[in-house]
Amino acid sequence: MLIDTTANWETAVLDGGPAHGLKTRVADRPRVLQxxxxxxxxxxxxxxxxxxxxxxxxxxxxxxxxLRYGFDIASP
Structure with missing residues (x-):
């Protein structure tokens, strides 16, 4: 995986669901993480x-x- 070094990366934490507490880095504040x-x-x-x-x-x-990303209980 190539990482864009020019992007503005920020730390995000996942809240709830099966990945509760996981931390990741996101660029450009996406609305949804999968x-x-x-x-x-x-x-x-x-x-x-x-x-x-x-x-x-x-x-x-x-x-x-x-940043905080909350589990979507209506996930497919």
């Missing part, structure tokens, strides 16, 4: 992976580091 967890499969198929998807939405009330 967290995936791999899921085991019973039968292997070439090129197929299964992952659980969780969404974290930015808390606009937090304006300084660490």
């Amino acid at each position: 967290v995936t967890y791999p899921c085991p499969v019973d039968e292997q198929a070439d090129g197929v992976r299964v992952a659980a998807l969780y969404l974290y939405r930015r808390d606009y009330g937090v304006t300084s580091e660490p």
Whole structure:
């Protein structure tokens, strides 16, 4: 993964859900972060992976580091 060294990176913390307490760095304050967890499969198929998807939405009330992203309970 290439990291853009010219971007304005900020620390963010995930609140709630399966990734509660995780810290990451974000550039340009995205509205939503996506967290995936791999899921085991019973039968292997070439090129197929299964992952659980969780969404974290930015808390606009937090304006300084660490930014806060709250778990979206309505995640698919």
